[in-house]
Amino acid sequence: MSRAARAESGGWWRRRGRPAASHAALGIMAATMLVPFTWMVLTSLKPLQEVEQLNPLPSVWRFDNYLRVFEQVPFGRYYFNSLFVASWVTFLQCLTSAMAAFAFARLRWPGRDIVFRLYLATLMVPGVVVMIPNYALLVRLRLLDSYLGLIVPASFSAFGTFLLRQFMLTIPPALDEAAEMDGATPWQTFWDVVMPLCRAGLVTLAIFTFLGNYGAFFWPLVVIQSEHLRTLPIGMLFFDTVYGRQTNLIMAASVMNIVPLIILFIAAQRHIVRGVQLGAVKG
Amino acid sequence: MKARRHELRAAVGFLLPNLLGFLVFTAGPVLFSLALSFSNWHLHRTIPFHWIRFGNFVELARDREFWLYSINTVYLMLGMPVAIAGSLLLAILLSQRLRGIVVYRTLFYLPTFTSGVALMLLWKALYNPEFGAFNVVINWVLDALRVEAVVRALGGAGVSAPAWLLSTKNLLGLEVERVGTAAGQWGLGARDALIIMGVWIAIGGNNMLLYLAGISNIPTELVEAAQLDGAGRWAVFRNVTWPQLAPTTFFIVVMSFIGGLQGGFEQARVMTQGGPAGTTTTLAYYIYTKAFEEFQIGYAAALSWVLFTGIFIITMLNWKLGGKELSY
Numbered sequence: 001m002s003r004a005a006r007a008e009s010g011g012w013w014r015r016r017g018r019p020a021a022s023h024a025a026l027g028i029m030a031a032t033m034l035v036p037f038t039w040m041v042l043t044s045l046k047p048l049q050e051v052e053q054l055n056p057l058p059s060v061w062r063f064d065n066y067l068r069v070f071e072q073v074p075f076g077r078y079y080f081n082s083l084f085v086a087s088w089v090t091f092l093q094c095l096t097s098a099m100a101a102f103a104f105a106r107l108r109w110p111g112r113d114i115v116f117r118l119y120l121a122t123l124m125v126p127g128v129v130v131m132i133p134n135y136a137l138l139v140r141l142r143l144l145d146s147y148l149g150l151i152v153p154a155s156f157s158a159f160g161t162f163l164l165r166q167f168m169l170t171i172p173p174a175l176d177e178a179a180e181m182d183g184a185t186p187w188q189t190f191w192d193v194v195m196p197l198c199r200a201g202l203v204t205l206a207i208f209t210f211l212g213n214y215g216a217f218f219w220p221l222v223v224i225q226s227e228h229l230r231t232l233p234i235g236m237l238f239f240d241t242v243y244g245r246q247t248n249l250i251m252a253a254s255v256m257n258i259v260p261l262i263i264l265f266i267a268a269q270r271h272i273v274r275g276v277q278l279g280a281v282k283g
Numbered sequence: 284m285k286a287r288r289h290e291l292r293a294a295v296g297f298l299l300p301n302l303l304g305f306l307v308f309t310a311g312p313v314l315f316s317l318a319l320s321f322s323n324w325h326l327h328r329t330i331p332f333h334w335i336r337f338g339n340f341v342e343l344a345r346d347r348e349f350w351l352y353s354i355n356t357v358y359l360m361l362g363m364p365v366a367i368a369g370s371l372l373l374a375i376l377l378s379q380r381l382r383g384i385v386v387y388r389t390l391f392y393l394p395t396f397t398s399g400v401a402l403m404l405l406w407k408a409l410y411n412p413e414f415g416a417f418n419v420v421i422n423w424v425l426d427a428l429r430v431e432a433v434v435r436a437l438g439g440a441g442v443s444a445p446a447w448l449l450s451t452k453n454l455l456g457l458e459v460e461r462v463g464t465a466a467g468q469w470g471l472g473a474r475d476a477l478i479i480m481g482v483w484i485a486i487g488g489n490n491m492l493l494y495l496a497g498i499s500n501i502p503t504e505l506v507e508a509a510q511l512d513g514a515g516r517w518a519v520f521r522n523v524t525w526p527q528l529a530p531t532t533f534f535i536v537v538m539s540f541i542g543g544l545q546g547g548f549e550q551a552r553v554m555t556q557g558g559p560a561g562t563t564t565t566l567a568y569y570i571y572t573k574a575f576e577e578f579q580i581g582y583a584a585a586l587s588w589v590l591f592t593g594i595f596i597i598t599m600l601n602w603k604l605g606g607k608e609l610s611y
Contacts, residue, residue, distance in 0.1 A: 022376050023383075029373060030390045033487065037393065039416050040405050052414025054423055100301035109294040115302070122309050126545040126594060128567055129587040132574050133312035133319065136326070156304025186293035215399035217549050222575045233400040237553060240404055247408050254401035261397045269389065272396075276489045277496040 044251035051247045065252045072243060075253065077228060078235035085147065085220075085231060086213035089154045093209050094202055097160030102190045104161070105168035106176060116165075119158040127218065135222055145225045154213060160205050163279075167201035168194060204275035207268055211261070232257055320585035326578035339585035348561065348569065349586070350462055355474065356565040358453065360543035362478035362485075367535055369486040374494035375524070388495075391487025398484050403553040406480045410447035410554075418444040445471035448555055451562045459560045473563045477550050490535045497531035498524065533605040537598060544594050566590050 043051055044065055046058035069075050103109070104116050134153050135144075143149035175197070176189045184192070195202070217233045224234055236257060240250055265272060323335050343349050373391060377384055394402065409416045421444040425431060434442050445452070451459045452470030459468070501524065509519050547565030551557045557564035557572070564572075566586070574583035 019379070019381055022379055022381055026373075026376055026381075026387050029487070030387055032483070033390045033393055036405060036409060036416075036483075039409065043408070052419065054419050096301040096304065099297040103294045103297040107290045107294040107297065109291045112294070115298075118310065119305065122305075122313060124541070124595065124598070125309075125313055126567075126587065126591055128545065128548075128570050129316050129584075129591050130309055130312045132570075132580060132584050132587060133315040134308055135575070136580060137307075137312070139326070152304075153308045156301055156308055158305060158309060161301060186290075186297070190297070211396075217400060217552070218571070221552070222571075236400045236404060240407075240553070247411075247414075250404050250408065254404050257399075257401035258397040262393070265389070265392070265396045269385075272392075273388070273492055276492040 040251050041255055043248055044255050046248050048246060048248050062248070065248050066256065069239075069249050069253045069256070072249070073235060073239050073253075074227070075235065075256070078230055078232045079256075081229060081235075082214050082232040085150045086210050086216075088147075088151045089213045090206050090210045092151070092155035093157050093160050094206050096155065097157055097164050097205065098195065098198065098202065099190070100161045101164035101168055102194060104165045106173070106189075106194065107186070119161060122158050123162065131219065131222070138223065144223060145229060147229065149223045150220060150229075150231075154216070154219065157209070160209065163205055164198060164201055167198055171197045200271070200274075203268075203271050204278065207264070207271055208275060211264075214261070316584045317588060319581050320588045322581040322584075324581040324584075326580050335581075339582050340589070342582070343585060343589060347461070348564075349566075351561065352564045352566055352569045354457065354462065355562060356544060356547060356567075358455070358457065358474050359477055359481070359547050359563075359565060360540075362482045363539050363543060366482045366485040367490060367532070367539065369482065370488070370490040370535075371494050371528070371532075373487055374491050374498055375520075377491075377495060378498045388487075388492075391491060393487075394484040395488030400549070400553055402484070403480075403550060406476075407448065407554045410476050412444070412446045412449055415447070417447065421445075445476075447471070447476045448473045448563075449559055451559050453562070459562060473555055473559060477547070477554070477563060480550070490539075493531055493535060494528065497528045501527045533601075537601045537605070540597050540601060541594055544597065545590060 039056075042056055042058065045061050045063065046065075047060060047062055050058055104112060138144045138149050138153070143152070171194060176184075176193050179189045179193045215233060216231070220231045220234050221237075224230055227238075230238065236253055239253055243249060320339055321334055321336055323330060323333050323338065325332075377387060377391075412418055425442060425444065430442050450470065450472035452468055452472035453474050454469070454471065456464045456466060456469040458465045505523050505527070506519055509523050514522065545567050547563070548567040548571060551563050551565060551568040552571070555563040557568050567590070570583050570586045570590070573579045573586060
């Protein structure tokens with residue numbers, strides 16, 4: 001084969017062949033991701049006796065499966081509890097983390113670096129180490145089985161503080177020095193100068209905190225006993241234990257559980273991808 | 284001097300809410316749980332409280348369940364290299380200039396983003412031995428190819444689809460009741476099912492996004508220089524991409540170890556209750572049952588500190604070994 005001919009065929013491979021091969025590989029992977037989700041949606045619309053059949057499509061589309069979930073368990077209540085708890089935790093965590101991050105990144109005070117190192121040191125501790133004493137503490141405070149017991153312990157995050165501190169360090173200090181010269185109080189500097197510039201960091205922290213608490217499992221599982229306080233994951237677990245044979249209804253509940261997440265992901269995709277790449281996800 | 288005091292006052296104000304929460308719900312509990320690990324504290328006080336020094340740790344060393352569940356925990360981490368290699372491959376494919384990259388990335392990230400109880404209930408249904416999608420398809424294929432008849436004709440004992448979450452079998456042939464292997468245990472079972480699900484969830488997730496960022500940070504001159512020297516795709520990967528991604532890989536491996544060693548709780552609670560015969564009980568789930576079902580707070584605290592120590596040692600080892608890897 002002459003040099004020219006080889007260059008020619010190389011050109012074909014580069015222009016057509018390689019993209020086609022890549023699309024084929026990516027397409028197979030994408031299908032692998034999609035098939036279980038598709039099965040979930042289709043099963044949620046089947047009558048119960050068709051769940052085990054090879055035929056992927058339901059013979060009758062049972063949209064009322066979704067209504068029956070609400071008849072059998074207070075699913076609306078689960079939704080509300082999850083949103084309520086996750087929203088409060090997100091709000092409190094962003095606020096307290098941002099304030100602490102401001103103290104670490106912007107103010108000079110004795111012992112600052114020692115306290116910060118103490119925060120960092122706890123990042124490596126597995127959650128379960130902390131949860132055992134926290135449980136005992138809630139028992140003592142009689143906060144077991146309450147919204148407060150779900151919200152308060154989750155509202156302070158060493159990780160969020162760390163993340164926002166790193167973010168604030170990238171903002172030029174000249175800006176808040178100028179504000180101080182103009183006679184701004186530290187709170188005004190924080191709220192009017194630093195916070196608006198931290199918007200991207202705050203949005204990222206808010207998304208991941210919300211996500212983590214919407215799907216939180218361990219802590220609600222040990223804290224909640226009453227039915228009216230169950231969050232979605234706990235409600236789903238209960239639903240599965242009691243009505244587990246009704247696979248179509250379980251799948252309908254699962255679909256309703258993840259739909260808000262898919263909407264959130266599509267709406268905030270840019271922030272999420274960047275957030276992960278900045279290390280906003282705790283391992 | 285006046286300005287200094289002013290800043291200290293402000294710092295106290297800004298820090299206080301977070302610091303209080305941090306001390307009460309994080310730093311305090313860390314120390315408290317260390318103290319508890321030297322006690323026999325039982326939440327329902329059936330036994331009087333005593334400091335028992337290293338009693339919990341001695342008991343733990345003799346606790347056969349602890350060792351079996353440690354093995355389970357490590358076994359469930361065997362999917363890690365597969366998931367990481369898969370993430371790297373997907374990131375390389377996605378880093379080309381192709382159409383529809385955002386669509387692919389969204390689909391790959393979907394399982395990570397929606398992971399939780401809902402997805403686990405989905406996989407539990409998929410793995411159902413009688414009517415789950417896996418076995419419906421496997422049985423259909425076995426029937427269509429008449430595998431049963433062929434294997435019997437060859438003198439085999441017959442073939443059936445795996446019982447997945449109901450089976451104690453595993454690909455390493457690990458025994459159930461004691462530490463060791465047995466030929467009869469060889470096959471596909473609950474632990475393998477959880478590994479497959481874990482790889483499916485993780486492969487297009489955070490690690491892939493980290494690799495994508497890593498690849499986009501590789502200076503294009505490096506790749507072009509290698510190509511000018513006549514390097515093919517594989518040579519470019521071997522000599523440019525892989526070494527340039529070493530910090531990313533290192534970070535991913537460290538985080539995967541940390542996550543894997545304390546993992547497995549949610550799957551066990553939602554899908555298997557730690558069974559069959561304790562084969563999907565990980566250390567995290569064992570700690571949960573000791574603390575919150577049997578209320579043996581002291582023993583659970585000791586277990587959690589052993590887990591923490593293990594994670595700490597392995598992270599330090601990773602740093603030591605990874606440090607060399609990073610030095611070129």
